Amino acid sequence: MLKGAIFTLGVASIQETGDFFSPFSSPCGCGIPGLAWICSRVRGGHNSVKEAWGREQFAGEMVKAATSDKLKEMDWAKNIEICELVAKVKDVIKSVKKCIGSRSKTTQHFVVMLLEMLLDNCGEPVHRHVIDNGLLPILVKIVKKKTDLPVREKIFLLLDATQTSLGGAKARFPQYYEAYYELVVGIIFAAENFP
8 A cells, every 4th residue: 555655856755565566566567666656647648757757768678678689588578568568659669660670680580579469469559650650661671681581581471460460451551561562562483383
């Protein structure tokens, strides 16, 4: 139970009795003691919270940690926390856009896996911000470049699955179909593969 809150120099100091703030108990999924209480009382993306707590930097740190090339396997807990940041989807997608440009194949692969998880689980806000932040042309460019094959293949399959699940060319977000179609047009099938 919260007994009260004391604010000093923009930092919240929360007095608590016996309750521990876990990463999954806060509405924003941040797990920072005291911030859960503040987030539960402030709706949406008010600038005061963004300025006070550096939400964009926090989202950037989360994405960098989840896509680090030092990881041996995908950090599912970190990715779930990022999905819980859906109210701050714009900041997360901006961070994804920055990280997809990494020179590390491992980081790029984890970024694409994170993006797939976000597109599959967080719905329309993520779809809209991927388009608005210009992430689709970057994904197409990565596939067209001679980069790491697993990353290219993962992006291609992601665009295919996303445009299919959204309904193709006549869907609410035809940009996904257009990005996928731009890649398919560039594929030349060998004649010996056909009977």
